[in-house]
Amino acid sequence: MTDTFTATAMAHRRQALRDAEQELIEMRGIVVDLACCTPAMREAVLAYASPALRGDNPLARIEAAEDEHTDRAVAELAVALVAQGRDEDAIEDALVSLREHLAEHFRQRKLARLYDGR
Known part of the structure; x- marks a missing residue:
């Protein structure tokens, strides 16, 4: 069972990353324009790039x-x-x-x- 507090904290971190001003991010040697990504891919890239979220490599x-x-x-x-x-x-x-x-x-x-x- 997922800890509700942990899940809520993760959701807040994801939202903060989505709202960040940064539109270009370097990921594995590629400069990614987050504004051009699909919403799901943008979230996956931000989660992967964030040490706090430790997402999977998309x-x-x-x-x-x-x-x-x-x-x-x-x-x-x-x-x-x-x-x-x-x-x-x-x-x-x-x-x-x-x-x-x-x-x-x-x-x-x-x-x-x-x-x-x-």
């Missing part, structure tokens, strides 16, 4: 997919390039390019999640 699923897909793609590309006999510089350049491309792809997915709520 981008956790995307970040887990990012790690998994990036690791797999890098490994597959590295194996293919080594099998082709490419030199180390060409392999390194290709891997850096792949990581940059995937980082931007996932950054866009995170922004879509933050602003569209999907």
Whole structure:
């Protein structure tokens, strides 16, 4: 059973965060415009950013997919390039390019999640 006092205190903290003047917040390397977020996502971002509320990371699923897909793609590309006999510089350049491309792809997915709520 939830303690009524604790639940009420948490509700007051959430409301104070919602009413805060701050419209831009940095979250996990992304500057988030809270005014563009859906109300539910805005609350989730504020709860995550607040040490008092300790909310869940609203981008956790995307970040887990990012790690998994990036690791797999890098490994597959590295194996293919080594099998082709490419030199180390060409392999390194290709891997850096792949990581940059995937980082931007996932950054866009995170922004879509933050602003569209999907």
